[in-house]
Amino acid sequence: MTLLVVESLNKNFGGVVAARNVSFSLMAGEILAMIGPNGAGKSTSFNMVGGQLRPDSGRVVLEGQDITGLPPCAICRLGVGRSFQVAQTFLSMSVLENLQMALIAYAQRTRDMLARADALFRDEALELLDQLGMADAAARPMNTLAYGDVKRVELAIALAGKPRLLLMDEPTAGMAPGERAALMRLVAGIARRAAIGVLFTEHDMDAVFAHADRILVLVRGEIIAAGMPEDVRANPEVQRVYLGTSGLRAALRARAAAHG
Amino acid sequence: MSVEFSFLLVQALSGLASASSLFIIASGLTLVFGVTRIVNFAHGSFYMLGAYVAVTIVPWLLQIERSPTLFFVGVLISACVVGVLGVLMEVLLLRRIYKVPELFQLLATFGVVLMVQDAVLHVWGPMDIAGPRAPGLRHGVMILDQRFPAYELFLICAGPVVLGLLWLLMHKTRFGILLRAATRDRDMVGALGVNQALLFTGTLFLGAFLAGLGGALQIPRVSASAQMDLSIITEAFVVTVIGGMGSIGGAFLAALLIGQLQAFGVLIFPKITLVLVFLLMALVLVVKPWGLLGRPEAAPASAMPEGIASPRRFRAFEKLMAALALLAAAMLPLFGDAYAVKVATEVLIFALAAFSLNFLVGNGGIVSFGHAAYFGLGAYASGLLVTKLGMPMEPALIAAPLAGGFFAALFGFFIVRLQGIYLAMLTLAFAQIAYAVCFQWVEVTGGDNGIVGVWPSAWASSRIAYHYLVLVVAVLGIFALRHVIYAPFGATLRAARDSAARAEAIGIDVRAHRWLGFTIAGAAAGLAGGLYAFSKGSIDPTLLGIPLSVDFLAMILLGGMQSVMGPVLGAAAFHSIKDVFMPFTDHWRFFLGASIIALVLIFPRGLGGAYAALRARFSGGAP
Numbered sequence: 001m002t003l004l005v006v007e008s009l010n011k012n013f014g015g016v017v018a019a020r021n022v023s024f025s026l027m028a029g030e031i032l033a034m035i036g037p038n039g040a041g042k043s044t045s046f047n048m049v050g051g052q053l054r055p056d057s058g059r060v061v062l063e064g065q066d067i068t069g070l071p072p073c074a075i076c077r078l079g080v081g082r083s084f085q086v087a088q089t090f091l092s093m094s095v096l097e098n099l100q101m102a103l104i105a106y107a108q109r110t111r112d113m114l115a116r117a118d119a120l121f122r123d124e125a126l127e128l129l130d131q132l133g134m135a136d137a138a139a140r141p142m143n144t145l146a147y148g149d150v151k152r153v154e155l156a157i158a159l160a161g162k163p164r165l166l167l168m169d170e171p172t173a174g175m176a177p178g179e180r181a182a183l184m185r186l187v188a189g190i191a192r193r194a195a196i197g198v199l200f201t202e203h204d205m206d207a208v209f210a211h212a213d214r215i216l217v218l219v220r221g222e223i224i225a226a227g228m229p230e231d232v233r234a235n236p237e238v239q240r241v242y243l244g245t246s247g248l249r250a251a252l253r254a255r256a257a258a259h260g
Numbered sequence: 261m262s263v264e265f266s267f268l269l270v271q272a273l274s275g276l277a278s279a280s281s282l283f284i285i286a287s288g289l290t291l292v293f294g295v296t297r298i299v300n301f302a303h304g305s306f307y308m309l310g311a312y313v314a315v316t317i318v319p320w321l322l323q324i325e326r327s328p329t330l331f332f333v334g335v336l337i338s339a340c341v342v343g344v345l346g347v348l349m350e351v352l353l354l355r356r357i358y359k360v361p362e363l364f365q366l367l368a369t370f371g372v373v374l375m376v377q378d379a380v381l382h383v384w385g386p387m388d389i390a391g392p393r394a395p396g397l398r399h400g401v402m403i404l405d406q407r408f409p410a411y412e413l414f415l416i417c418a419g420p421v422v423l424g425l426l427w428l429l430m431h432k433t434r435f436g437i438l439l440r441a442a443t444r445d446r447d448m449v450g451a452l453g454v455n456q457a458l459l460f461t462g463t464l465f466l467g468a469f470l471a472g473l474g475g476a477l478q479i480p481r482v483s484a485s486a487q488m489d490l491s492i493i494t495e496a497f498v499v500t501v502i503g504g505m506g507s508i509g510g511a512f513l514a515a516l517l518i519g520q521l522q523a524f525g526v527l528i529f530p531k532i533t534l535v536l537v538f539l540l541m542a543l544v545l546v547v548k549p550w551g552l553l554g555r556p557e558a559a560p561a562s563a564m565p566e567g568i569a570s571p572r573r574f575r576a577f578e579k580l581m582a583a584l585a586l587l588a589a590a591m592l593p594l595f596g597d598a599y600a601v602k603v604a605t606e607v608l609i610f611a612l613a614a615f616s617l618n619f620l621v622g623n624g625g626i627v628s629f630g631h632a633a634y635f636g637l638g639a640y641a642s643g644l645l646v647t648k649l650g651m652p653m654e655p656a657l658i659a660a661p662l663a664g665g666f667f668a669a670l671f672g673f674f675i676v677r678l679q680g681i682y683l684a685m686l687t688l689a690f691a692q693i694a695y696a697v698c699f700q701w702v703e704v705t706g707g708d709n710g711i712v713g714v715w716p717s718a719w720a721s722s723r724i725a726y727h728y729l730v731l732v733v734a735v736l737g738i739f740a741l742r743h744v745i746y747a748p749f750g751a752t753l754r755a756a757r758d759s760a761a762r763a764e765a766i767g768i769d770v771r772a773h774r775w776l777g778f779t780i781a782g783a784a785a786g787l788a789g790g791l792y793a794f795s796k797g798s799i800d801p802t803l804l805g806i807p808l809s810v811d812f813l814a815m816i817l818l819g820g821m822q823s824v825m826g827p828v829l830g831a832a833a834f835h836s837i838k839d840v841f842m843p844f845t846d847h848w849r850f851f852l853g854a855s856i857i858a859l860v861l862i863f864p865r866g867l868g869g870a871y872a873a874l875r876a877r878f879s880g881g882a883p
Contacts (some may be wrong), residue, residue, distance in 0.1 A: 021547040050765065064747045076767035086761035092569040101755050107767040110752040110773060113744045118570075141569075154762075161766060 001172035002063075003028045003197040004165055009048050009058035011041075011221075018044040019222045020057070028164065029195040031188060033202060033212035037241075041221040042201040045087055047170050048084045049199070051075040062165065081163030085170050086153045087203075089142050095153055096138040102160035128156045132186065148175040152183065159190065166191065168200035172207055178206055184211050206254040209233070229255070271523045273330055273403070273824025276477055278518025280419025281474060285492060286499035286511045287426060288470030295463040298354060299362075301369040304470045304493030305376035306342050306459075310475025311484040312384050314338040315391040318479065328396035339473035340538040346468020350461050352617055356861055358460075361566045362681055363627045366726035367817060368860040370810055374491060374853030380486050382847070391479025411480050414635055418477065422470070430508075435462060443506050490806060494692050500536060501685045502544045504554020534696035538689045543673045545686060546853030547677055565757055567622040571745055571824045582825075589731055599814030602795075603728045607835045608734040609791045614815040614827040616734040616784035621813075623745050624819035625757030625775050626676070627684045631812050634670075636804030637694060638664040638786025642703065643714040643799035644831050648704075657733075657790045664786015665779050667694065672778035674772050688806070695804040710800025714793045730791050738828065745824055746782070749864040753777050753835050814852070817859050820868025829867050 003193035004026040011019040018041045026032050034042050046051035049060055051072035060068045067075050076082075079194075081130050104110055104119035129135045132152045135148075137145065145153065147204045151171060158166060171187065184207045202208050208215060215232040217225040225235045232238055289303045318334035349372060357365050397414055400407035430436035438459055442449045450456050466480045476487070481487075499518060503510025518537055525536040550556050572584065592604050613635050620626040639665030647655040670689040678686055698705045705711065720726045744750050756763040756770045763770050793799050802808060811834070819830020859866070863875075 041402075047626035052761065052764075070771070072761075073767050073769045076765055082765050084761060084765075088759040088765070090758040090762065092565055092567070092754060094570060097570055097751070101751055104748045104751065105768050109748050110768055111776065112748040113750075114715045115748060116746055117748045118746070120748065157762070159767060161826075221525050239682075 002060045003030075004025070004049070004199070005059075005061040005147070006049065006059070007059040008043065009055045009060070011048060011053065011056050012165075017041075017221045019048065019055070021220070022218070022223055024223065024226060025196045025218055026199055028197050029192060031062055031191055031200070031211055031213045032216065033200055033208045033214070034216045034218055035202065035205075035208055036218035039220075040218040041215055042218055044221075045110070045218065046082075046167055046199070046201065050080060050167050066198050076161060076163075079162070079164040080167065081158035081161050081165070082167035083151070083154045083158050083169060083171055085173070087147070087150045089150060089154055089157065091143045095129065095134060095140050095142055095145070096122070096125050098142055098153055098157055098194045099128055102157040106161045125160075129153075131159070131190070132156045148179050151175065155183075155187070156209055164196060166196050166198045167202075167220065168198065168202065170201055172204055179208075181210070182206055182221055187211075205250040206257075209250075209254040210257065264360055264613070270403060270406040270408055271527065272520065273408060273416065274412060274502055275519040275521075276419075277378075277519075278414040278415075278522060279515040280415045281478060282495060282499055282519060283512050283515035284422050284786040285417045285471055285474035286496045286515060287508050288467035288474070289424065289496050290500040290503065290506055290508060290511045291426075291439070291470070292463055292467035294502065295439060295446070296354060296358060296460055298369065299505075299685070300354075300359070300363045300378065300467070301366060301493060302349060302372040303467065303490075304473050304489035305373050306346060306471035307422075307475040307488070307492050308380065308484070308488040309345060309376065309498075310338050310342045310472030310483075311391070311488060312380060312389070313341050313472070314476035314479045314650065315389045315484045316384075318476075319392050322392055326395045328394060331392075331394045331396075335473065335476040338476040339469045342472025342475070343465040343469035345494025346464040346471075347364075347461055347644075349468070350464035353857065354460070354464065355457070360860065362684065363566070363621065363813070364817075364860045364864060366627075366629065367682065367813055367855050369812070371853040371856035371860070373493075374849040374856070376768050377486055377489065378847045378850035378853075380507070384484070386486065388483035388485040388775070389779060390483040393480045397480075405873075415477065419512070419515070420448065422841065423508070426508055432643070435459075438465060495537075496690065497685050498541050498689060499553075501682065501689075502541050502551055503716075504548075504551030505715065506555070507551065507553040510551055510553030532697070532700065534700070535693050537617060538693040538696075541689050542686065545678060545682065546674055549682065551728045565625055566743065567625055567757065567822055568618075568754065568839055569822065570825060571750075573746075578825075586735065590728075590858040598723050601723050601727050603836065603839050605723075605730050605795050606792070607832045608730050609788050609795065610815065610835050611811075611828040612737045612791075613785050613788040614812050614819070614831040615741055616781045616788070617812045617829040618816045618819075618821055619741050619745065620778065620781045621816060622827075624753040624774060624825075625756075626774060626778065626782075628675075628687040628696075628778075628809075629684045629813070630687040630689075630806075630809050631781075632806075633691035633694040633804050633806035634664040634782035634785040635789035635812075636799075636801070637667050637794070638699065638789030639793035639799045639803045640698060640789075641788035643711055643788070643793045644704070646715070647711050647713050648692075650774070653715075653794060657787075657794070660790025661783040662789040664789060665783030668782020668786075669779040672775050672782065676774040676778060688809075691804060691806070692811060695801055695806075698804055700802045705801075708801065710798055712798040714797050714799060716794045718743075722792075725866065726734075726795060730795065733787065735786055741780075741784055742824060749773070749777075806859065812854075814856055814859070816866075817856070818866050819866075820866030820870075820872075822865060823868025823872065825867055826868030834865065 002025055006022060006024050009019050009022040021255060022045050036042055046052060048055045051070050054069045062078055067078060070172060090101060100121050126135055127139060129138055132155060134152050155218055172183055188211045212229060214227060215229055216223050217232060217238050221239050225232055225238045285307055289300060292300050313334055317337060318331060321330045321334040324330060353368060357368050394411055395412040399410050402411050428562060428719060432438055438454055442459060499511055499514045503514035521536055521540060522533050525533045529536060536652060589604060594602050617631045620628050621683060638660035640657040642660045645651040645659055675683055675686050699707060716726055720729050752768055752773050756768060760770050815830040815834045816827045816836050819826035
């Protein structure tokens with residue numbers, strides 16, 4: 001089933017083209033990677049899907065519903081969860097409270113003035129943390145966590161809304177190599193089990209080639225290649241503008257590691 | 261026909277003259293903001309000082325020789341003197357607060373405003389001082405068939421000349437190029453090895469020089485008075501906000517717009533020119549949130565916010581303290597005299613107001629610089645219903661939170677669209693609108709004098725009975741708000757404060773929740789205002805003024821804005837100190853200003869922070 005259809009999105013920032021005719025689609029349960037050099041327009045495309053940016057033209061369709069230009073909170077309620085390039089969490093709260101907040105929002109009880117927030121959804125919050133291996137840190141203040149752990153909590157927050165589409169902007173940035181692989185395996189497992197469509201950007205080619213079903217290559221705001229990992233890797237233009245030879249070696253290595 | 265045209269022409273010219281003056285002042289403010297990111301309340305004080313220094317030295321110079329040259333030499337000397345004072349302020353104060361949260365910066369510079377006010381009264385006395393007129397420019401010029409003062413024509417030219425000189429400075433000198441670079445990216449300029457301290461000091465000299473120049477140039481038109489600072493600073497804020505903070509060209513454009521709006525607005529709506537100006541600002545900010553020529557601020561980096569973190573429940577000890585405090589407030593009429601009861605009643609009222617403010621600032625990260633507006637509007641609603649419509653106290657008291665909430669909803673609709681310093685400026689602007697209406701609409705509000713005869717119903721008319729009424733209402737109000745802080749709605753406001761992007765991404769409509777929070781806080785402040793009106797028996801515009809808004813902020817600063825109950829403590833401490841010391845000194849404002857600065861510099865977490873640190877030490881845990 002087609003989950004997300006993006007049709008010729010365009011975005012200019014004062015004459016600088018950040019996205020030009022970006023089109024792609026994503027099936028439920030599919031993992032789609034978006035790669036490209038810095039400044040290629042990956043985050044811009046992400047933010048147009050997530051509602052943080054309004055496209056100049058083009059359409060974003062989620063399960064047949066046009067969501068172009070809706071505010072992020074409305075898009076979230078339609079089943080889109082996301083993580084940010086620089087992790088966004090509630091720094092003044094504990095890890096558990098971050099998750100409780102996400103669950104309160106999902107239950108649409110944010111205007112509740114009677115209940116005690118700290119008593120709501122504790123078990124569900126702990127369960128989500130457990131899924132990402134963060135249950136032990138539940139009571140810790142968010143601002144004492146290592147950055148890799150912050151990223152993990154952010155992912156748990158995004159999953160709290162039971163999304164059908166998960167957007168992850170550089171999910172493993174700032175993590176140690178071992179952590180990266182583990183996190184990507186975890187995400188891939190969750191996505192396949194719950195049939196969540198995942199769109200992610202990543203600079204770590206190991207993560208991309210090991211887990212993506214398909215890959216989009218973005219350069220200067222345009223998609224220059226799209227397809228299966230092998231096709232993308234074999235595409236001479238992609239090799240030239242982006243991967244280079246060392247990237248190619250990394251891709252081969254990752255493929256070998258993932259498929260034994 | 262030609263009469264009408266010439267009249268309109270003269271009106272437009274006088275609009276240009278005030279635009280020119282306003283631009284000279286506002287350019288300094290926007291320049292300083294662009295480089296230091298500090299909104300300098302004391303800029304109005306520099307303007308006032310410019311006028312006072314000029315009315316002192318210009319007549320002295322003119323005694324030597326009545327020449328235009330010496331007049332303008334005097335004006336320039338005055339501006340330089342003020343520039344040096346700006347350097348002093350940078351070195352002694354601003355240098356220490358570049359990194360602290362905006363609210364603290366605003367409060368610290370407001371502390372300087374208070375100190376300068378008392379210093380000016382001390383040096384120059386309370387009487388307004390008229391300045392000499394400029395030799396050679398005292399005559400009128402005939403424009404068509406209307407007389408127009410030559411000095412006004414000179415002022416019309418002065419603005420563009422200053423704009424041109426600033427442009428030359430910014431584009432042709434190394435200092436100016438660094439200034440522009442710092443406005444774009446302060447950290448980058450620091451990284452390039454530029455002596456930042458010198459750059460900032462130079463900026464403050466230039467900014468204060470321009471304010472002083474603006475003030476000194478006004479002396480032939482207006483007398484130097486100790487009220488000049490706050491009236492000009494709000495206008496200068498409006499100009500810089502409309503133009504875009506940090507943009508000199510924007511300030512020029514905005515000053516032109518406002519000058520014309522005032523010149524012609526006075527013909528159509530003579531009483532509400534101020535309101536027109538602020539409405540223009542609200543409109544511009546809704547359409548262009550960064551002003552006409554402003555640049556969007558980069559989203560603030562994720563940093564630990566200054567405010568309430570996860571609120572904990574009361575421990576046994578804290579429950580005991582709260583119970584004791586309640587008991588003391590309840591028993592006070594038995595052992596205290598009438599004066600003590602009066603002070604305690606006021607403390608309770610201010611505690612509710614301060615608590616409602618911290619509900620916004622500490623819990624929601626919404627820095628309101630005009631919270632007194634909702635307090636005052638509640639007071640006016642009660643007072644007017646009782647005195648004009650003959651209503652009894654009870655329904656009038658119910659109307660107070662409704663009025664406060666209604667206007668908070670109305671103003672808040674615009675306010676919550678903005679962030680950071682722009683938001684703070686807009687709260688200030690709306691508060692000034694409300695103040696201006698209460699001040700100018702004499703037939704209904706009694707203007708400056710206000711309205712007397714706002715007395716409680718017979719059963720509550722004794723000091724003691726009224727004290728109990730306030731005790732019950734204020735305590736209920738505070739505990740209701742406190743409950744909301746612990747409830748999902750309070751947590752949602754904290755979440756939106758910590759990271760608006762994250763809050764939106766989990767499905768929270770941040771703007772709608774902030775709007776609701778603003779309305780609730782306004783309603784609570786309105787209730788406090790209603791209670792205050794009946795305790796005083798009168799209402800007047802100072803109940804909506806900036807000084808009272810700053811008092812509320814000082815209360816939450818003193819109490820500690822990161823603690824839930826701190827504002828109550830802060831209100832009690834602040835009001836008691838004020839009550840004890842004010843009768844003993846003519847320089848209350850000076851002490852208040854110095855205390856605010858001291859709080860910001862050495863005690864930023866207030867009494868609540870001190871308590872938390874103590875408790876952490878005794879329970880052995882980390883703070």
